[in-house]
Amino acid sequence: MASRRRMLLKVIILGDSGVGKTSLMNQYVNKKFSNQYKATIGADFLTKEIQVEDRLFTLQMLILPFLQIWDTAGQERFQSLGVAFYRGADCCVLVYDVNVVKSFDNLNNWREEFLIQASPSDPENFPFVVLGNKIDVDGGNSRVVSEKKAKAWCASKGNIPYFETSAKEGINVEAAFECIAKNALKNEPEEEIYLPDTVDMAGSSRLQSSSSGCEC
């Protein structure tokens, strides 16, 4: 029997406060943008049923903003919140605001924080996706981080796929999450993927080849 777990893809979304994590997730799941989202306290959690290569999955998206308030570095007294929340993550999405340089600079911290806390078995190859959000603001005139700079950073970290998005205008959001889902799937160890008897092996190899490219 296929376990429930295998049909779930768990995605952690990290980034500075206000870069638009909640907005992106809502744009993807509910296809709308609102100015009235509240700042995330604790964790935001949304799920979406998705289809990847003819297979159905539940994409679990978890936003954890409080870690930026309490960076737990050096505080070993308690089990970090991150350890509990990051467990079993299949993909980690790092978001920054193209209009705020600090949010870009922090990407490195977020990535390292995640790798330390989640301690994935193969950190070198753990799938990340980077999103540069709010490209719509001021027609792009207030932008302070160039696409080139962002892509260079992603390349230096093992070719992390990169997308420029606007949660407000719905630009590139669908494409970004499609890539996120595929990358999450890639993280599943081969033998753990449940293949019903009838599945043709071509299906799974197609998945392999497309996910490595990801067109990102």
Add this chain to the structure above:
Amino acid sequence: MQDADEQHDLSDDSDYAAAKHQGSGMGVLSESVEAGGFDENDAFEVVYSKENVAIHPSQHIGERISGQLRVRKQRSSLFLRWVPYIHIHHEADYARNLSKSSTLAKDIQLYVINDLPFRCIRCIHRYIPPLAWQYIIIVLSSGLAYPPLYFYNGGIREFLATLKQHLLVVRSADNVNVFLVNDLQDPLQRSLSSLDLPRAVPNSRASSVKSPTAAFAFDEPQTSGRAKTNGTSGASEFAEQQAVKSHDPAFEISLQVLEKFSLITKFACETTSSIFHERQNQNCPSFEKISGENSSSKVLKSDKMLEPSHPLQFDNSLIHIGEPRQHPLDSRELATFFDSEGRVNDSLALRKRIFYGGIEPNARKEVWKFLLGYYLYDSTYAEREYLDSVKKSEYDCLKSQWQSISTAQVRRFTKFRERKGLIEKDVVRTDRSFSFYEGDENPHVKLLHDILLTYSFYNFDLGYCQGMSDLLSPIFFVIEDECESFWCFVALMERLGPNFNRDQSGMHSQLFALSKLVELLDRPLHDYFGQADCLNYYYCFRWILIQFKREFEFKNVMRLWEVLWTHYLSEHFHLYICVTILKKHRRTIITERMDFDTLVKFINDLSGKIDVDEIVREAEGLCLYAGEKGAACIPPGTPPSLPSDIASDFYPDNGDL
């Protein structure tokens, strides 16, 4: 562990009245009490026997377990026995049944009434619905009750008549269908012993919390005399744990049985509390002497007797209930709490009043300043006026500190820029759908910003943390004045500031206390969380961090907060609210075997679906039940306690409980 203790307490309780008599030398104990329970090997007489007496384990009328009801007399004591037929007639098939449909057989076992001594019975309710089967409910002296027993062959009248021949059975003065059972010779003593104990009512509620296990505890004393089993840890709980561990298909069904027990107990709780009730409540019964030959005995008077069409229709998630909520305190009533100079002399009475009813919106502005600690209760009008003026200039001074930072300075002041940026980002995301903060360029949003930025200068070390805007928003809405809102917020942060400590210590101590409380008050749920690796309680993080601000609509947040701020039953009443909400959903959590992630989502999604009055009422009941054991779960200094608080009025006068 804890549960086993509880059960001992409870089973002891059933003997409490008798033991008390013994202690006070009343000399009215029958031999059987001394001897313990019913002894199969000794001679007995069957004084009553009825076939086809059934219980309905669920609301489906088709699901019924029929059996035989007997009253047996041994020496001078009476014992009640109900045994399902499967138990009597199919002993041989029993093992096979167990393996085939183990769930059913095991469940039926749970309902057996095993030679219950009548001295453990407080009263018997008779229900005679016009178009349905007649049934009785047996209420134990602890307040627990057995499931309704349906007499399919009739015979309730005969049953009661038989009892009357052997016991003292007093009909309730106001409800002809309630029979107070009493096998002690002194009815007055007996009534008093079960009524006048300060613990009587809390106990009956208390027992109901533990309903599933406690209900069994009453079966135990008779058997345990011979075979003292570890089964005191609770047959049901054991079943539950086992099932969770072994993925037993019986699991779900045994949980259902548990739920049934708890709802029955809840029913019993309501039934009994409508008889043995909080006196102050108008709707509730009072005690009254009846005239005539029985004039010395006190009999219960009930104004409003519960008559459910079917006892199983009660909401099964409610296990525990406190007082009915009162209407909110209005300005006119509020005025009565002030003396001529403006002092609140009886602050406890005021806090109690608010705890049970909340405050009318137009009276909030005044009272919140006291509740939050900005005003002192024993201050006079004149003193408060003076305080206001001093605090006004102090605020202006603090505010001017950041207002005077020039744009050039700001460029070189990263910390300030970041802080201001964070606040700006948050105030525009705070309660914007609530009319007071709605719309572009709303001046109230700007003032939220100013107050928060000023606070970050007032307490530079703590600064601004996400969540603070949520805490300020209702305060500013109620207080309206910028400066007074600031000082009220300062007072609140005296208590809640540790929630935002960088080292998480404030939150962790509360989460720790919460886990201790769940362990005390819902052991099976605690055990489940242990198995599912969910004991960190991080899924309750938001509840505690901002005092349920995101879980209720704005107006209900205000209601809840003023209740919490009274610190009437406990400074940590919010933790009892947490436990109550978790308990309410324990069944879903356990049957669906939620893992950590699922639990996070589940708890998040409860937002907006919790009834504030209901939850407060149940948490009150739970808090009273937990009593000092509950308080002992919460280490001193756990927020929102003030650092050097004198914990003198945690448990105010229990006189009316």
